[in-house]
Amino acid sequence: MPLKILISGAGISGPSLAYFLSLARSRSGQDHHITITIVERFPALRQTGAQIDLRAQGIEVVKRTGLLDAIRARLVPEEGVSYVNAEGVVQGTILANRSGKGAQSLTSEYEIMRGDLVGVLHDATKTLDRVEYIFGREIASFTEDEEQVHVRFSDGSQETFDLLIGADGQGSRIRKALLPPDVPAPDPYRRLGVYVAYFFIPRIPSDDNLRRVYGCPGGRMIFRRSHNATETQVYFFLRSDEPGLSSISRADIETQKAFWTDRFRDAGWEADRFLEGLKTTRNFYCQEVVQVKMERWSGKSGRVVLLGDAGYCPSPFTGMGTTAAFVGAYVLAGEIVRNPNDLRLAVGNYERILRPFVDEIQKLSVTAVRLAMPDSQWGIRVIHFLTRWVCWLRIPEIVARFSSEDKGGWKVPEYEELEGRLGE
Numbered sequence: 499m500p501l502k503i504l505i506s507g508a509g510i511s512g513p514s515l516a517y518f519l520s521l522a523r524s525r526s527g528q529d530h531h532i533t534i535t536i537v538e539r540f541p542a543l544r545q546t547g548a549q550i551d552l553r554a555q556g557i558e559v560v561k562r563t564g565l566l567d568a569i570r571a572r573l574v575p576e577e578g579v580s581y582v583n584a585e586g587v588v589q590g591t592i593l594a595n596r597s598g599k600g601a602q603s604l605t606s607e608y609e610i611m612r613g614d615l616v617g618v619l620h621d622a623t624k625t626l627d628r629v630e631y632i633f634g635r636e637i638a639s640f641t642e643d644e645e646q647v648h649v650r651f652s653d654g655s656q657e658t659f660d661l662l663i664g665a666d667g668q669g670s671r672i673r674k675a676l677l678p679p680d681v682p683a684p685d686p687y688r689r690l691g692v693y694v695a696y697f698f699i700p701r702i703p704s705d706d707n708l709r710r711v712y713g714c715p716g717g718r719m720i721f722r723r724s725h726n727a728t729e730t731q732v733y734f735f736l737r738s739d740e741p742g743l744s745s746i747s748r749a750d751i752e753t754q755k756a757f758w759t760d761r762f763r764d765a766g767w768e769a770d771r772f773l774e775g776l777k778t779t780r781n782f783y784c785q786e787v788v789q790v791k792m793e794r795w796s797g798k799s800g801r802v803v804l805l806g807d808a809g810y811c812p813s814p815f816t817g818m819g820t821t822a823a824f825v826g827a828y829v830l831a832g833e834i835v836r837n838p839n840d841l842r843l844a845v846g847n848y849e850r851i852l853r854p855f856v857d858e859i860q861k862l863s864v865t866a867v868r869l870a871m872p873d874s875q876w877g878i879r880v881i882h883f884l885t886r887w888v889c890w891l892r893i894p895e896i897v898a899r900f901s902s903e904d905k906g907g908w909k910v911p912e913y914e915e916l917e918g919r920l921g922e
Contacts, residue, residue: 500531500628501838504649504659506637506672508538510612511806511823512665513619516629518831521563522915532838533628535659537651539636543620546781547612548696548733549574549725553602554905555855556821559828562910562917568622572614574725579604579709581885584766589882590889591708601901603894605709606817611725615820637662640675642801661834661841662802668790670808676797688789690813690864692871693736693743695758695784699775701730712767713878717871720765720772732772734758735787737871747785754784789813789860795849800842805830810856815867818859818905825910826852832913851911858906 503519505512516534538544552560552569560566578593594605602608623629640649640662647662664672673686701724709723717737724730746757755776762769776782790811795804804810806823813819830848837844872878888894904910 500533501661501834502659503532503534503661503663503834504637504647504657505534505536505663505665507664507666507808508536508540508543508616508620508631508633509665509667509806509823510615510619510820511808511827512536512663513616513623514824514827515663515665515805515831516623516626517565517619518563518828518916519834520623520626520629522831522835522913532834533630535630535632536623537632537635537637539634539652541634543616543631543633545613545617547616547783549576549609549723549731550612550615550820551602551606551610551817552608552824553606553817553821554903555908555910556818556824557608557903558910559824563828565618565622568618569608569610569615572610572618573607574609574611575707576605576609576709576723576725577707579711581711581713581882582767583878583882584712584714586710586767590885592889592894595895595898597899600899601897601903602817603898604817637672637675640802642797642799644799644801647801660801661845663805663830664802664808665805666808668785668788668807668811670790670804672802673790673792673804673808676802676804684793686790686792688791689744690787690789690815690862690867691737691739692787692815692867693738693746693784694733694787694814695754695782696731696733697776697779697782698729699732699772699779701726701728705730712765713871713881714765714767715873715875715878716761717868717873718762718765719871720762720767720769722768722772732775734762734772735871736761737868744786751782755782758784787813787815789862791860796845800845803830803845803848810860812856812859813862816859816862821905822856822859825855828913828916829911832911832916835913835915855906855908858908 519532578591580591581589592604595603596607636652638650638652640647646658648658650656664670666672705724712720719735721733759773792809795809805826812822829852833844833847
């Protein structure tokens with residue numbers, strides 16, 4: 499019987515897993531008897547979202563698996579990061595490391611819009627004979643036993659699978675269902691006290707290909723970055739310990755916009771322009787910045803497992819979320835292919851092998867995050883002073899050039915079955 503796998507979520511990690519599993523069958527010349535269903539609660543593919551990037555071990559994975567050229571064709575031409583004051587005067591600039599040596603800087607060589615990367619992965623998997631996408635449906639409930647996962651969908655239909663993958667993001671419903679209802683479970687969120695909103699506005703001639711970073715008093719920070727000839731992205735970051743702010747992202751869109759307008763109306767620099775664009779933008783999203791930390795990523799029988807942000811979101815401040823999705827999918831696919839008749843072993847190996855990497859990428863100092871968004875103008879001046887000196891001494895360039903490409907020294911495992919391109 500074919501191995502039936504159900505993936506919840508058609509973002510990045512889920513389709514990556516489907517691609518890698520299909521790649522194994524193509525490369526080996528053997529039929530691994532794997533059928534994959536990807537269910538997505540939205541009615542169509544969500545090719546929207548902010549700018550993301552690949553770094554460190556994630557670059558190695560896309561190189562091995564033949565995705566690099568397709569990703570390169572959709573890259574954003576961001577050249578680096580400039581820090582500015584309220585008058586727009588540059589305090590320091592850190593360029594992308596394009597030397598081919600060392601680690602990525604604040605701007606990666608592989609910057610891409612989330613929607614474009616989702617499109618690349620969908621294009622790579624949508625025509626595969628054993629991968630099926632189902633949109634407008636979600637998993638209403640599931641139960642697992644030693645042999646199968648029994649799933650009931652939102653349309654009332656039911657089906658059994660050998661493995662259920664929760665690849666449904668930071669707010670994963672699969673993760674919530676995995677937590678025992680009658681036993682208090684640790685909060686999976688490590689809350690950083692930071693909230694972010696991002697949206698698109700029309701691009702103007704002064705919006706170049708350098709990301710601008712502007713800090714202002716009150717624990718606030720603004721990014722401006724452009725990804726195409728007509729649009730500019732704006733990011734508002736707010737550091738706050740106010741109780742109840744976690745719920746703002748669940749309010750209606752107009753309430754969310756009103757909240758961010760109120761908090762940034764006196765921010766200075768180009769905030770007035772950004773807030774004017776906020777009124778009419780159709781591409782808007784806000785969320786609390788968190789990390790997801792779980793003691794284990796699978797259910798009691800090993801038939802349900804979490805992947806990517808659903809199990810180990812590292813937070814945007816680490817820059818490793820997309821890399822974690824690719825690396826996690828690669829390891830999980832490799833272990834499934836090697837152990838198709840013992841999924842408990844495959845899932846156990848996935849957790850054991852990947853855990854050191856996740857622990858490494860989730861290292862994040864909350865104190866450093868808070869210091870980067872000070873309350874006072876004096877704190878902003880200190881940051882500008884340090885930025886000028888660090889950039890003048892070219893310390894970021896030197897650090898990037900002589901740092902290891904592999905985050906924390908963790909090496910991507912070798913899975914020969916997953917290397918190459920589909921059809922080769």
